Each structure stands twice: as C-alpha cells, then as structure tokens.
Amino acid sequence: MAIGTMLLAVAGIGYYFAAILAGFIYKLDLRAGIRAARREAQPGGKKQQPTVSILKPLKGLDPSMREAFRSHCRQEYGAEYELIFGVASLDDPAVAAVEELKSEFPLVRITLVHAPERLGANGKVSTLLQMLPVARHEVILINDSDILVSPHYLERVAAAFARADKRPVGMVTALYRGRPHGTIWSRLEALGIATDFQPSVLLSRMVEGVKYAFGSTLAVRREALEKIGGLKPLVNHLADDYELGKRIYDAGYAVHICTEAVETGIAAYGLGGFVSHQLRWARTVRDARPVGYAGLLVSHGLALAMLNAVVSGFSLDAIFLFVMSFFARVALAMEVGAGILGDHEVLPGLLLLPLRDGLHFLLWCGGFFGRRIHWRGEEFVLRKGVLERQGAVIMAQGTGGAGKSN
Helix, strand or coil: CHHHHHHHHHHHHHHHHHHHHHHHHHHHHHHHHHHHHHHHHCCCCCCCCCCEEEEEEECCCCCCHHHHHHHHHCCCCCCCEEEEEEECCCCCCHHHHHHHHHHHCCCCEEEEEECCCCCCCCHHHHHHHHHHHHCCCCEEEECCCCCECCCCHHHHHHHHHHCCCCCCEEEEECCEEEECCCCHHHHHHHHHHHHHHHHHHHHHHHHHCCCCCECCEEEEEHHHHHHCCCCHHHCCECCHHHHHHHHHHHCCCEEEECCCCEEEECCCCCHHHHHHHHHHHHHHHHHHCHHHHHHHHHHCHHHHHHHHHHHCCCCHHHHHHHHHHHHHHHHHHHHHHHHHCCCCCCHHHHHHHHHHHHHHHHHHHHCCCCCEEEECCEEEEEECCEEEEEEECCCCCCCCCCCCCC
C-alpha cells in the first residue's frame, strides 16, 4: 500500500507542475491578447464592437451585490449595452436595489423583469427564459448576481469574440476569484477556487481546449444561442453554465476565455453550509464528467502526500515527498491564484493549504456517493445532469448566493 500511495503522491506533484505550465502558457496567450487589443485601439485599427444585453437573474440580496451591480454600470465600452434584471417575485429584496441603481445611473438602460412562471426545476434558467424576450442586442451576456467587474469588462469580452480561431467564436467565458466573507470556511472555499479549480481549468484548456463555460461569464452570440435551441433545453439542468458552453462547442463554435478575471462573493459559510456546497459541486462534476471526476484523484497531490506519510509511518522518504508536494502546491497557488487571478487572499492563506486540501480530498471521495443535493432553498435528486425536484427545504446558513449558478 505504501508503494501505491507514494506513486500517487509523485503523480500529484507531476500534476502540479503540469498545471504551472498551463498557467505559463495562458499568461503568454494573455499577453498576446493584450497586445492585439492595444493594436486595435490605435487609430484605424479598432473594429466595431458588438452591442450587449447583460442578463442577471436575482433571488435575494447579498451584501456585496449593490457594488457588483454598480460595476456593470461603469463600463467604458464603445457600443451600446443594457442591464436586464429578473426576479420571480416583486417582493424580492433585490427589487429595491435595482430601483436604486436606476436612480443612480440614469444614463444606463436598466430593465427589471418580473418572471413569475416556474418553467422547470432550475429556477435561474426559468427566470432567464422570461428575461430573454426583453433583450435587444447581438450578444447575450449572463453572469451571477454578485459578479464584480472592472470598467473594461465588456471591452475584454468583445476582444475575445474578435480573436482568431479555426471555428467562429460563439461564446466567451471568464476565470474568477472568490471574495470571502468572515468565516474560515468562506476563506477555504475562496482559496480552493483560486489555487485548485482555476488551475484545473487552465490545464484542461492546455490539453483539450475550452469546451464549457462558467456562471461568472456566459457571453453568447444570439445566432449561436438560437442554433442550440436557446436556453429552454437547460431548464431542468443543474450545471446550466457547463451545459450551455458544451452545447455551443458541440454546435461547431469556439469558446474563448477573456483576459479579465472577475470576482464573485463567497458566502459566510458555517461548516454545514461549506460541506453542502462542496458536495453539490462534487456531485455536479461527477454527474457531468464521470471519467474526468475519477481522474481528479491526481489533482489531490498534497492530500495524497499526507496520506503516504501516514501509511509509511512518517518515513524520511515520505516526509521529503510531502515537503516537495507542499512547495509544488505553493508554487501553483502563487502562479495561478496570486499571479493570473490577482487574488490577494492567496498569500496569507498558504498555510491553510494542507487543511483545505485534506478536507477537499475527503469531500471528493464523498462526491462518489449520493445524488441528493440542496440548491437555492430546495432539495433535488440529480440524474444525468437533470434535476428532479423533491420539495422545499430550509437553507443552511450561507449555502449559496443570490442568483448564483455554482
């Protein structure tokens, strides 16, 4: 058994170095994209930018949402854009925040849509389906309610659509970092996003290209959306963001990652909320990509090195392997989390990596079992990506943000 755990720990170190390489390649592409954008900004070089409808389905009001809304109203963009918010009930506390936004930014076209119909198990997609008829523009951009962006966000999304590719670019998505609130569990989740999940995205990009998307940014050309039958086929899917990107890619379009890393709020989880959210993520990934989920074993290099040390009785070789794994893990965290994503929480959180990775390994194991999940105040059973509604539940404290897809 000790030889097996040792080989797995070595494979984990190899995974870390491969992800570091993927981050380096992404940075080269990022710089090339920035240079191309600068050339376009020269007189006579700028292409016409597409008009954009930003759709934000809302449910409840998180503390950081108002500033996230404002960031979308401060865009330095050369074409017309609009913001469309949707709520299932006019009693939703987010309604008042949208009305305040209209008063604060009278020059921005802001529309509030009442979407009372429940068209399927996925309440967010139900709301989006009732918002779409109001959208006026060429590009439909959907993102989570608490996504915070820079003033150049739309400009960078448009530049990604203009990037050369063998396929027509039908969709643009974005990397993201987490903004923790208050608790150790919130910090651990944000640390995992920046130093584990996003590096895995970059490694996947290096190996097979981008074939899916994230709820942080789902920007899609209207013609591509119509080609896959719109959003209606997703109304019973949990991973609607993944499914939308996959279907766009399968329809013959390219999916690009834009040069902006956006920011999402992480709820002030208690332990129960943290475990529930992580298990939902794990079961969603396992359901969508079962073989890929099993292959994530090697991404748990630090946890495997800890396990190897225990199994070997803390031999010198095992301790040396753990130290090697820890420093490779730190290098990956700094390369992607601190470097590419610009996450300032990564450096002070480095000593939490063994705790975070140990817990995450256990939750990954737990993800192989069960199909029942809690999402947006309801209980579902997940079967082949489709949600089967079981009935209302009381939401654990901090188990998710308003209008979030993750």
